[in-house]
Amino acid sequence: MNHFLKRVALLVALLSWLPFASAQNTSTSSPTRNQVREAMKSQLPLPPEGFGWQLYKNVVFLKPIGWTEQEMTENIAGIPATTYAASPEVFSRAKQFEMGVTIQHISGSQRIRGISAKKLALVYLKPFLDAHKKEEVLMLQKSTQGDFERTFFRYRDAPPGLKPIIVHKFIVANDVTDNINIFTFESPVETWNENWVKYGTPIISKLNVMPSVPSEFNRFTEELPPLLEKDAATVMARGMAIDSAKTLCARVGGDVAQAVVKEVTAWRSRNDGYLKAAGQAFDEIGNRHISDGGEAEKQSYLRMVIVQTGKVTSESVLRRFGGANLDNAIVPTPAQCLSEASSLQSGQREIRNTPDITKALLPYMERKGLPGR
Numbered sequence: 001m002n003h004f005l006k007r008v009a010l011l012v013a014l015l016s017w018l019p020f021a022s023a024q025n026t027s028t029s030s031p032t033r034n035q036v037r038e039a040m041k042s043q044l045p046l047p048p049e050g051f052g053w054q055l056y057k058n059v060v061f062l063k064p065i066g067w068t069e070q071e072m073t074e075n076i077a078g079i080p081a082t083t084y085a086a087s088p089e090v091f092s093r094a095k096q097f098e099m100g101v102t103i104q105h106i107s108g109s110q111r112i113r114g115i116s117a118k119k120l121a122l123v124y125l126k127p128f129l130d131a132h133k134k135e136e137v138l139m140l141q142k143s144t145q146g147d148f149e150r151t152f153f154r155y156r157d158a159p160p161g162l163k164p165i166i167v168h169k170f171i172v173a174n175d176v177t178d179n180i181n182i183f184t185f186e187s188p189v190e191t192w193n194e195n196w197v198k199y200g201t202p203i204i205s206k207l208n209v210m211p212s213v214p215s216e217f218n219r220f221t222e223e224l225p226p227l228l229e230k231d232a233a234t235v236m237a238r239g240m241a242i243d244s245a246k247t248l249c250a251r252v253g254g255d256v257a258q259a260v261v262k263e264v265t266a267w268r269s270r271n272d273g274y275l276k277a278a279g280q281a282f283d284e285i286g287n288r289h290i291s292d293g294g295e296a297e298k299q300s301y302l303r304m305v306i307v308q309t310g311k312v313t314s315e316s317v318l319r320r321f322g323g324a325n326l327d328n329a330i331v332p333t334p335a336q337c338l339s340e341a342s343s344l345q346s347g348q349r350e351i352r353n354t355p356d357i358t359k360a361l362l363p364y365m366e367r368k369g370l371p372g373r
Contacts, residue, residue, distance in 0.1 A: 048202060056084045057105040059181060061207035064088070064199055067100070073304040079113060081106045098163065099195055101203055104182040110175065117180045118149050121173040124182065125153060128169075132157070138166070147176040148209065156189065164189040168200060172209050181209050219288045219301070223367065229285055231361035232278035233309055235351055239275045240313040241320075242267060242349065248317070248324050249337035256334045263344035273372010274351040274358070277365045 044053045047062055054063040063069075067086040072093075074081050085091070087100025109120045129137070132155050139154035151171040158164035170183040185204060187195040220226055242264055249260040268275070282305055289297040317325045320340065324330035343349055351358060365372070 051202060056103055057082060057181075058179065058210045059103060059105070059207060060210070061103070061183075062202050064203075071300065073300050075304065075308050076106070077113060079106060079109050098165065099187040099191070099199075100185075101199075102182075102184040102186075104180075104184075106180040106182075108178055109180070110178045116175045117173040117178055118175055121149065121151065121171050121180055121182075124180070125151065125169075125171065128153065128155065139168075147174050149173045158189075166192045166196075168196070168204070170204055174209075183207065219285050221288070223364075224281070224285050224288070225360055227360040228281050228364055231357055231359060232281040233305065233312075234357040235274050235278040235361060236282075236305075237309045237312040237316065238349065238351065238357075239268070239271070239278075240309060241316045242344070244313060244317045244326055245320070245337070245340045247326060248321055248332050249340065251324075251329075251331045252334055252337055256337050259341045260337050263341040267344045267349065271351045271372070273365070273370060274361065276372070277361060277368070277370050280368070280370070281361065281364055 044060070047053050050065055051062040052065050054061055063086055067088050068090055070085045070091065072083045072085075074083070082105045084103040084105075085097070085100060087097035089097040089100065091097040091100070106117075106120065109115045109117055115123070129140075136156045136158075137154075138156060139152055141152040143150050149172070151169075151173075153169040153171070154166065156164065156166055165186050165188050167184060167186045172181045172183075174180075183204060185196070185200040187200070220229070246261055246264040250257045282302065286298040286301050289301050314325050314327070321332040321336050322330070324332045347353055355362075364370075
């Protein structure tokens with residue numbers, strides 16, 4: 001750990017201690033993650049010209065000034081994963097950059113799935129090794145530094161029809177903290193040397209990975225427990241799946257489509273209270289993120305909820321409609337649609353008839369005085 005990172009670690013320790021030292025002053029509260037990060041930035045040395053210090057999760061690194069940034073939160077087999085990307089180009093999920101840096105943070109693989117961070121790092125790396133010939137692999141080195149296992153992997157990638165690029169990956173795995181950080185810098189082959197010297201080297205060589213994220217944030221409370229989030233997600237997924245049925249069966253047309261529309265509309269009316277309560281619960285849990293990282297942090301959480309719920313919905317719809325979903329043009333059979341209408345009419349899909357998915361949601365609705373129970 002270099003000198004400036006020692007100063008950062010000391011500052012984090014002091015900030016964590018302050019609320020206890022000021023216990024006699026009841027108005028004192030713990031610093032938010034943003035406050036900790038800003039205080040940490042103030043302890044860093046001056047960055048090189050054209051760069052600024054950036055903190056993302058448990059990483060301190062140099063970001064070129066003026067680069068476009070994007071962040072994404074997802075859930076991989078139940079393991080929280082976040083991605084930060086920056087490039088001088090305008091980019092999106094649909095339009096990827098040619099030159100830029102990506103930082104991925106994966107946390108909790110051992111705790112959640114029983115897979116150690118170091119083993120997961122190998123699992124992550126294997127597909128890249130398998131997909132490239134020996135002559136395309138330009139660097140593959142592994143070393144250990146304390147609790148950190150570090151892997152350097154550089155390769156040439158030339159998919160058919162696309163501009164050849166060089167990709168440099170630096171993977172840091174820590175079994176003690178159950179964290180993995182994956183740093184990727186990529187550039188077209190023709191400008192690799194220039195871009196690596198100007199951007200890649202400062203970013204990769206100067207970054208520092210702290211043992212853990214400086215945050216004690218917990219989105220849950222006694223009145224907003226994890227089970228409430230689970231219930232709300234299940235209820236929301238059911239509503240989305242039933243709405244999808246209406247859209248898919250419209251492809252069949254005629255009396256069949258009308259029967260499904262009628263039953264879906266009636267189901268939504270009967271279950272509206274539960275659906276609204278699920279949305280309100282997510283909004284309240286999301287609001288807890290505001291004090292920790294602002295409105296952007298809340299919106300990131302809500303996007304994660306939508307993505308995860310959408311995956312569950314898509315899987316459910318695919319099973320019930322023989323491979324048809326909103327992402328393809330497959331037309332379900334009339335029998336599948338009539339079966340859907342029948343199950344809705346019979347009450348099998350009523351939320352009030354499924355107590356296993358409202359164990360926390362129902363008490364929440366009662367506390368809030370929400371209708372529709």
